[in-house]
Amino acid sequence: MKNLVLGIDIGGTNTVYGLVDVIGELYYEHSIKTKYFETMSDLIQSIKNDPEILNQYQHLIGIGIGAPNGNHFTGTIEHAPNLPWHDTIHLQAITESVFNLPCKITNDANAAALGEMLFGNAQDLKDFVTITLGTGLGSGVIVHGELVYGHDGFAGEYGHIRVVADGRICGCGRKGCLETYVSATGVTRSIKELSSPNQSTSALVQLSNPNSKDVFDYADKGDPFAIEIVDYTAKMLGNALADFTCFSSPKAFVLFGGVANAGKDFQTKVKQQMEQNMLTIFKDKVEIRISSLQDKNAAVLGAAAMIFHTKKSV
């Protein structure tokens, strides 16, 4: 009998869930609108009532959930600005009660790191960091083969490390956070905020509401301002990763998400900038990898990985 884990990725807009086996095969996947539900209980109950999930219930050994600000230690979601419910949500307790099965939760970026280690491009690594370049910049830190949760469950907030003094205003209320430069939102901001002589003549700027994907598309076509933005983004990221190496000395940073998909050229530039700024003892040791789960549902796989991964240290 095949053991399956239900992996759930709760996002501000969509909640995606699927059934995953021990080698990371995804058997079923479905997406629902998070805000459609009045309470978290309703959302979890609706997933359980999905006929495909009910059909496989006998094979389920647990539920792993990745959610914004999901806390592994308390099993709750706290202060998640993108979710429709703002109180503390006892997600683990709710889910265990609905399914009568063990549940583990963490934030989406941590789940992505576990997914990469169990099923993705970091299966050979025990020390690495995943950098998720989506709307924001998320990070999941693996040290000696275990996820770093920190004393409160919230470790690995690399997107909110400030890289420019008095820099761009961040949604967190501070200034100069890495994610205001390096994320889909950050790249889009650069269209307006990066001053350059090429800006006024760029076809990119003429688009109505250009986004980060447009930047990479126009850079591919040779638009000088778009190329400048790509270079600037790679520089900001590579420069930051050089400093971040001083924390856990990872063997690799694994990039994931829309911006990471920008291509080989972006990856090469990030690596160059990182090496140029690297402390001597770390030079030529740290790889930049691109996630191999890009086309798969990494968040669902990562959430499921929590159940399959035997935690030794926590």
Add this chain to the structure above:
Amino acid sequence: MKNLVLGIDIGGTNTVYGLVDVIGELYYEHSIKTKYFETMSDLIQSIKNDPEILNQYQHLIGIGIGAPNGNHFTGTIEHAPNLPWHDTIHLQAITESVFNLPCKITNDANAAALGEMLFGNAQDLKDFVTITLGTGLGSGVIVHGELVYGHDGFAGEYGHIRVVADGRICGCGRKGCLETYVSATGVTRSIKELSSPNQSTSALVQLSNPNSKDVFDYADKGDPFAIEIVDYTAKMLGNALADFTCFSSPKAFVLFGGVANAGKDFQTKVKQQMEQNMLTIFKDKVEIRISSLQDKNAAVLGAAAMIFHTKKSV
């Protein structure tokens, strides 16, 4: 029969060693000049020939060594600019051969963190970071009760995280590293490099070769420029610790070394600056502690702690 560990702290100027028991009592301590010896073998042999060490040899269960750039994984010292021997030194192999006992090595900052956890002011913590404020700024990172070594043994180089773009030139060849501001050397540099209207009238500046201790002494006496330097140092450190919290979410930063001894006022200012710059989810959670091993030989205790601490994850 009492089990003892020989703890050795190898520094550029002095090498200090002592006999330590399982509760951190130091039975014997001695200091020798590192540069007096032609080879590392000579130095280790000399320690073994110390009559006090020979007398206790039967009680020894191992040797722990903290050394600049000491690598836990390879057992070697690599690229240590302050030591008289510049090739790769096979310190663990040399020591095991001389003593015929197991030896473990790491760098001095990592050893200090283990010492704090086993014998010092972090015995109640599983997630913390020690910041050693000596000539440079060293750090040792504990995550889930284990030292973070990283993929190559060199994790925890917080002193070389850059905090000012294009800032002070650092011995590492880069600019703006935290230790160029926050360390005994950094504080001394501020006497010349911190521009202030109070500088020209400060009695501190009139001293021939004033050092960091002078800065703290003059600040205590009310010298406005010295107070400004203390505030500036606390600001740079507190500000950086706010960002460093985003790595491992430690329960505390434990400060150690001469600058940390500057008093309650310095500690309070560091805490204030950290809180002012902290990401909301970490606010009012992270403590600033001062090492309780300040008056003891923390480096020797820390080196010995490596042997007493059962490593689970490496």
